[in-house]
Amino acid sequence: MGEPGFDTPSEVIEAAINGLEQGNTKYTRGPGSMELCQAVSDYLAKHHSVEVGAEDVVITPGAKQALLYSFMITTMPGDEAILLAPSWASYEPMLELIGAVPVNVPVRKDNFHPDLDAIRAAVTERTRMILVNSPCNPTGAVFTPAELQEIVDIAVEHDLWIVSDEIYARLVWMDYPHVSPYTLTGGSERTLIVNGWSKSWAMTGMRLGFLTGPSDAMGAAKKSQANSASHVPTFLMHAAAVALDCDDSVEEFNREYLKRREIMMGGLSEIPGLRVVEPEGAFYVFVDVTGTGMTDIEFADGALEAGVQLIPTSLITGGEGFVRISYATDEEAIYEGLRRLRAWLVD
Incomplete structure (x- = not known):
């Protein structure tokens, strides 16, 4: 599942x-305390070269709420939003909730990176936004700086918004870094950045996210928050600021994720019928199971009977024939899961 395999850093719990x-x-300041908003501003500058002021940061009840605000800001009923399919399962329902129209553009099947010509071809007079999720859930793809610049160029050409879901931004395993579209030429005036504390700091249950971007868009986000959630729990705001300085924990988690990734990749690659593309980021492996002769639903059902839970991705647009397997859990569980899959599929 999408649950990090670690406990929340003790400093955060104490705070x-x-x-x-x-x-x-x-009650306190709706967009979040100035201490926390400034901490987010400093964090983005330090780790991602994103320069935004504290006044343009909104702390939200989870990154999911930040996504919903961003969709409300960038689209109206009937407007089209381009998704790079397969994408995270909640994007489509949230867009449909507000009356927008998701337009799924398939990614390349060899590495799950954007098909830039297909994105260009999908733009119509009703298109208002392109959603980018890199590192990507479910595929694990990390888009290159050049690919992201081309997406920004398309957005500039057609005057589109970009919503950049960067919740896995610290979980990159490639020799090139995560790059936010906000930092690229033409990106800052049209990119809304969504991020949060759930994945890198193992704080899923605290429901803390943030949204930042151009000042006019953040004014709309503040109104959305004021008239829906008011603000996140006051006592968690300082704890969230503390987390942003817990680099040692993030680095420790990442070292363990890399080890677990290697174990998972090695084990899956030895099972006949599975095509495994190296995950470039996040903590999922996106596995093509068509070589087994089963659909992804049949494979997931069989795996569950064997005692292994995974996600069949035909449940989302563009995911047919693949399953998503998490390597966020501990090494013992990964080894045991691989053993059960081999016992079912090979032995």
Whole structure:
């Protein structure tokens, strides 16, 4: 699943407890405390070369809420939004919830990177936004700086918004870095960045995300927050700021993810009928199971009977014939899961 395989850093837990004990349980600034918004601004500059002011940061109840705000800002009912398929399962329903029209553009099947000609061909007079998710859930692809610049160029040519879901930005295993479209030529005036604390800091249950981008768009985001969620829990705001300085924990988690990735890749590559593309980021392997003669649904059902849970991705547009397997869990569980798959498929 999408649950990180580690406990939340102890410094974060202590800061949350202290926030409660200090009585930080009242209403506060809707977009988040200035301390936290400034911490996000500093963090983005340090790690991703994104320059935004604290006034243009909105702390949201999870990155999912930030995505919803970004969709409300960039599209109206009937407007089209380009998704690079297969993409995360919640994008389409959220767009449909607000009356926008998802337009799924298939990625390349060899490496799951964008098909830039297909994106250009998908733009119509109703297109308003392109959604980018790199590193990508479910495929694990990390788009190159050149690919992202071409996407920005398309957006500039047609005056489109870009929503950049960067929740896995610190989980990159390639020799090139994560690059936000915001930092590229033409990107800053049209890119909304969505990120949060769930994945890199193992804080999924705290429901903390953030949204940033151009000032006019962030004004709309603040109105969206004020009239829906008000703000995230006050006692968690300082804890979230503390997390952004927990680089040692992030680096420790990443070292372990790399080890687990190698174990998973090695084990799956030895099973006949599976085509495994090297995951470039995040903590998922996107596996082509068509060589087994089964559909992805049949494969997932058989794996479950063998005691292994994975996601059949025909449940999302463009995912037919593939399954998503997480390597976020501990090494013992990965080895045991691989053993059960081999026992089912080979032995």
